[in-house]
Structure formats: C-alpha cells, structure tokens
Amino acid sequence: MAFKEQSDLQLKAYFGDVQAQYELGLRHTRGEGVALDYTAAVSWLSKAAAAGLPEAQFVLGALYQNGQGVPRDTERAAHWYHLAAEKGHAAAQFNLGYCYETGEGVPKGKDDAVLWYRLAASQGDEDARAALQELLGTPHSPQSLHELEQLADTQLQSGGFETSRENLVPRA
Secondary structure, three states: OOHHHHHHHHHHHHOOOHHHHHHHHHHHHHOOOOOOOHHHHHHHHHHHHHOOOHHHHHHHHHHHHHOOOOOOOHHHHHHHHHHHHHOOOHHHHHHHHHHHHHOOOOOOOHHHHHHHHHHHHOOOOHHHHHHHHHHOOOOOOOOOHHHHHHHHHHHHHHHOOOOOHHHHOOOO
16 A cells, blocks of 8 residues: 555544544554554544444454454454444344354344344345254255245244343443
C-alpha cells in the first residue's frame, strides 16, 4: 500500500470514519500495509464495532474467541457475534450457532444453535447447512435448504427457540 493511501486511511480512522477504523483494524490482523498487531487491531475494530458496524463486530468477536490482542473471552466473543448476527451477518450467525452448540461463551442450547445456523444457511452458508443437518439428525441424507428450514420450523413450533440474550452481555 502506498504511504499516502495508508496515511489517508489512518487520518480518516483517527477522525472517526467508521469504515476506515474497520479497514485499519482488519489490516492490522493481516499485516497488510501496517504491522501485524492484534492489539492495534482490537483498538480500531472496537471503535467501529461500538459504532454498530457488523463486519467489525464479527472480526472483534473472532479476536476475543481466539485471544488475539486481548485475553481469550468467549462471553465477549459471543456478545459481539450476537450484535453482528442480529444485523444479518451470516458468518456471525454461524459462529453464534457454534457457540450455542458447544456452550462456548453462552449456555449450551441446541434450539439456539439451530436458530442461528438456520439464519446463516438461509444466506447460503454451506457450513451452517451442514451443521443444521448434523444437529437435526440428518448428517448423511442431503436435504434441500427448504426441507431443513421446514424441519427447523417444526422444532420451533413444538419446543420454541428462546435465545438467551441476557447471557450475551459482556462482563464489565
């Protein structure tokens, strides 16, 4: 990246441009045009995530989940995934489904996992579709997304999906 372009990006980020904050944070996670620096990445991504940018919320969740630039904190990871997932971010929906499936950062819950996997699968996320097939007991019989959604709807109507949002608030 040219020096002027990097300098312009940093100025925009410094003066509150949310997209520039996200881009600068993301570049720090990859070492693209800047030093590979997860602490700096967390700093810039936190600003963009707090401003409501779902892409930044997702990446920040991943950094917390992996303990990169911050101590590993699965509850905060789930919190950031949840914020992005509610805005329709498919990868965040998948990761939040995984959190519920495994109990990582949230109370373990199959219904919640199915709900979030279903939302991600409806956007074309193949990993979410495979996770749905496994959770719904159909790992070896390929089903259309429509059939998976019908099966998930049946479970929704019979048992209800109650997401545990109160468990997604990060510790102070």
